[in-house]
Amino acid sequence: MLENLPFWSHLTDDQQQQLVRFADLRRYRKGQQLYSSSEECLGMIMVESGTIRTYIVSPEGREITLFKLSEGESCVLSVACVLSEIQFETQIMAAADARLRIVPAGVFDRLFRENVYVREFAYETATRRFSAVMHVMQQMLFDGMDQRLAGFLLEKYEAEGSPEIVMTQEQIAGEINSAREVVARSVRQFVKDGLVSTGRGRIRILDPQGLRKLGKATSSPI
Template identity: 30%
Template sequence: MNRQEQALARLAERYPVMGALPRSAQQRLLETGHWARVPAGGLLFDDHQGCEGFPFVIEGSVRVVKSAPNGRELPLYRVAAGETCIISSSCLLGREPYNARGIAEADTVLMLLPKDEFDALLAEPAFRDFVFHLFADRIANLMQLVEEVAFHRLDQRLAALLLGKGRILHVTHQQLADELGSVREFVSRLLKGFAAQGLVKPSREQIEILDPAGLRRVASGSHDS
């Protein structure tokens, strides 16, 4: 197996759509794609930066966030290996700069498909269906995020977040705040209240869940009734 065949096999393992493309399209993709390795914490793209191509994440993961002028961040979604970035797709289709920031959560390997080749591949039904299916999935997730931020109180969202991380969480208050799009002081205040109710036991960079049923009541809002 030569180098290009190895690259195609690696891509197809993460993105099965590659196997559905005509051989000529596969060849163009391999000839024009740029492979890159980004260390953990590295910036892949930033607000107002021009979009250079369509990323295929082979290893690692990317956190996509919206940043405010005061430094606060609202996490939008994560792009794991085998997934793709809807904001990159949107910027390429609309020929607009990025309106969010992408940060490598771990050492990340990706292949960047240049925008001209992205446009050409949209003529292939398999690739076009792949891109628009991505839009449908990500928009549904973003609508869920909007609903949570708009209609759920922070204590409910924090309780639900804690329940999704196991009995003992090795996490800081700042990390929880980042995931919730809030600030550390609010999260610390809520955790102190949860501790007073016997729901959790916070310690340095660790939170133990003591009463999962009680947290579920908080998450559902039924503790108010």
């Protein structure tokens, strides 16, 4: 995975050896917290397998997902904390069992300062993640609940190739940054309109075209 980093071939032999020597392999169980912005920075996180979720918590205790990272991706919020004067009030947890390669902040900081290609990677990654966060904010501010729910159901349908989505309404609410009660109202209306059917812990899409008419399905810009 280290050799697949876009800046790997531009590192000196010594820099490559540093990266290999200090990149730590860690495993996290689903639901386990990796990082809080009140803690010391981890450095750069690369996801070898599984999924991690970056989120913020409102004063009322509601979690708002900013983005998720899966296999082959790196976490910009851990990179950002070694960039000068950038701070984020965020939490990172394992959304599924995950295997991560973590480069300590001190090691990455040295590479960042010494190598222009590492800096380019850090800034490009930060830009992509910022775009993802803005996408989430745009959805929350401008998209109606029905549009957000329809878009999410269609994304799952297209990604998994199955009309049956095995998720509770509470889980869906967490994915689209809403409350379970709000999602439940929209799901009931979808059922009445013949767009979906429901079962225990699952939703089955009956009319994909009907969902699309509620508004185009949105996807993450990353």
